[in-house]
Amino acid sequence: MNPKAAERIVPIEGTKPDWLEVVRTKVESLRFGSIQIIVHDGxxxxxxALEKTRFNSPRDEQGQPS
Structure with missing residues (x-):
């Protein structure tokens, strides 16, 4: 990583960047899915956030392999 870019994302002591709280909130609200963080110029x-909804198949409910 570019040292200058690293300096830009290090929070000031005792504070958190706003985006970090957004990521934390999105992760806590997901059951299945992914979070993608887009970075431009560091x-x-x-x-x-991509959330997936999963449904059990009848085989899953009967304990049989799919």
Missing amino acids: RVTQIE
């Missing part, structure tokens, strides 16, 4: 510019 700064977080976008956070995307």
Whole structure:
């Protein structure tokens, strides 16, 4: 990682960057899915959450392998 970029994402002592709290909230709200953090020029510019909804198949409910 570029040392200058690393300096930009290190929070000031005793504070957290706003994006970190957004990531934490999204992760806590997901059951299945992923969080993607988009970085431009060493700064977080976008956070995307993809949530999946899973359904049990009749085989799963009967304990049989799929």
